[in-house]
Amino acid sequence: MSRNGPLALVFHTLFVVFMAAPIVVVCLVAFTPEGYLSLPVNGFSLRWFRAIARYPEFVNAFWVSLWLGAVSSLIALLFAVPAALGIARHQFRGREALSALFLSPLMIPHVVLGIAFLRFFTQIGVSGTFPALLVAHVVVVFPFALRLTLAAATGMDRSIEMAAVSLGADNWTLFRRVTLPLILPGVVSGWALAFIQSFDEVTMTVFLAAPGTETLPVRMFLYIQDNIDPLVTSVSASVIAITMLALIVLDRLYGLDRVLAGHSDRGR
């Protein structure tokens, strides 16, 4: 394949700079030794990272996000794995419609979902509670868990399952000993992607979170509305660092382009 000429490479470099600049800036400013927004030209300092400890609402919000992300992804998987197996294995009337329904949260604006959940939860009296927030997150991360699990389930050689059945395996043994080990990479990636989506979600959560169930992005957003100071940059930088770590792990395990695009061209 022909390679890129100099013009293309210049464009590409500028593009990458454009994409990276805001993120790099946030990380740089987080290390500023000054008491106000500035680049760390006079040396790097961890003062704003240490300052996070003095803001328990950020620390709490972090744990809420972590817990919410882990549990909602797990619950989403419990619904997604059987659904994926059902859709992947069988041709039936309404299959397309059902899949569209399950993937619909991707199409519905999160602001609409936030409002809908707020209304619904208020009507049944659970507004502002953690379980309610959990349910909302399960719904929005479900399509991500489903998509990856579905890709793994359809990519699996069906005759392997038939072989196991012909050798005498009942349904539960089939799932436990053959199907699950085979789709496990897809399931784990589905969980990881769902976790990240939940962790970063702000638009819907801002409608649902009450003090005590605030997630980290919501806390950051509300803080920024009042003022922007290096504290929120150090929090952001920490979040970015954790995400980058998760990204690299995900890429190593499964391939990031496969996770995001549903397929890979890197021959894995």
Next chain:
Amino acid sequence: MSFLELDSVSKRFGDHVAVEDLRLSVAKGEFISLLGPSGCGKTTTLQMIAGFVDLTSGAIRLNGRDLASVRPAKRGLGIVFQSYALFPHMTAAENVAFGLEMRGVPRSERETRVRDVLAMVGLAGYEGRHPRRMSGGQQQRVALARALVIKPDVLLLDEPLSNLDAKLREGMQIELRQIQRNLGTTTVLVTHDQTEAMALSDRIVVMNAGRVEQIGTPQETYERPASAFVSQFLGKTNEFRAHVEAGSGAPRLVAGSCAWPAPAGATGTVTISVRPEKVGFAGDGASGLEARVTTRIFQGNHWLFQCETECGPAVVIRQNSGEPQPAEGEGVRLVWRAQDMVVRPGAGAP
């Protein structure tokens, strides 16, 4: 009484008829091939025997018992799939042991039987290896071992050799036949390769578009094809249009400048079918079908001749006996014994 019986089995997918009124009785220990082009219904039939596809009508009986009431997991059949379908996350030994595990065979007995069957297929020492670290031929043997170790009533093979290269395939065919003879397992093989079917089977079921064209031994189906399809699918054949002349004396079968005594009951226009290897060359002046050699191809142990005859194109195969053969452009006469040709009513397929 037959061991495996397919009694008027039919399968319909919506409007599409995949298998129509299949009747087959398989004796215990017999090796049967379902042979036909893709889409003829052979794989569907296998899937029905295995229980993964329901019958639209008819019944399948194993040892007298109707299989309709038996779930696939309980049928006790050994299946080798076209893609081998090995469990990629298990070793060869674990793959082979799986069926025994499902039957509750104790561990020590399992290990012995797994080792023995892997040795039988020539994979002694491969117990701990994973499928991805094995060649296609080795994977195929593991799949076979996995199907055989459970001592199945019937062994089902779905185009098991189609993914192997030609040399390997020939070797595997011989081994497969030996193993089957030693074990005496009733076997049903699905294939589109007629040489494979003829090499391995006691009897061949030739299928086309869901229907059975002929059931017979390899020799029967080859030398006495029951229809144009069978004669053209199994090996090559020459077809000439001929007609029966009734005149003074016995009726004669006439094609071009040749004539033979007409077979009993033949009338009107008929088709003569004769295999290329049954056709010989006679000199230009002798009696026989007038022809000219258009192309001559050397194939090692035999010669292939394309000829234009007074009755249309023909193919002749002569063994490379060392004797001189007709050259391209040469005029010849084609001859064959009357008993080597098959006469069928009608004008035949073009």
Next chain:
Amino acid sequence: MTAAVAIPAPAAAARGRAPWPLLVPALALFVAVVIIPLVLTVLLSFHDWGQYKGIEPVLILKNWQEIWSDSYFHEMFARTFRIAALATLITAVFGAPEAYILNRMRAPWKGIFLLVILGPLLISVVARTLGWALLFGGQNGIVNKGLMSAGVISSPIPFMFTETGVVIALAHVMMPFMVLSVWAALQRVDPQIENAAVSLGAGPLTITRRIILPQIMPGVLSGAIIVFSLSASAFATPAIIGGRRLKVAATLAYDEFLNTLNWPLGAAVAVLLLLALVLIVVSSNALIERRYAEVFR
């Protein structure tokens, strides 16, 4: 997301009844927690509201009439879709070529830059938008401060609380979706086609215009649909960059719900946004399918 989520068909078509036991849990979840709340929201938009009486569960057209007649809402929706359209344009113009360039790279660069460009999708939108506020915000913005102290400009480039700022920040946030969509389309393109064109004598401009562009256009268009709908319903970025006075649909709904407490009006705005987007997405999809189906069938 719509084009990229085509459901692959099962290999052995075991046609028949749906496997209900496997599907019922997820179906029940969706009916209870997605369909019902959405229906309730639509109903809410028909309710009445007053500052002292709160929400009155009747069915009237008051909120819809308000949106229909008040030019404030027209302006707001126009602004929302204008911003979304501009952001979409920018991502298309810059994201498509970048996807093409990426595709032509060799490993390991291809993988590395894919990570760099797609990775931000997994970083919170708040952090990314914060970066833009830091870069261009008023006097203290890094770039502005730098340019001013270097004497290049005398007053800061206006960015915060302007539409331009929101457009640029949104384009940045949405860019990975466009790159991803065009990238996915490129995977289906036979690389030999370009070579064939070259061997027949086509120059680079012709190849770009007549060979490459038509083939990636479906990817660009489906990416555009995704970017447009996400931008029109964006919340955090317009809130942070646009501020309190520059309202788009999502921030207005938020305002009504959490500040004014006029839930029915907020619901009406949200439902209208949803309807508009569904209409745009479905009709665009249909157009694309019809126009490009022949190419890729």
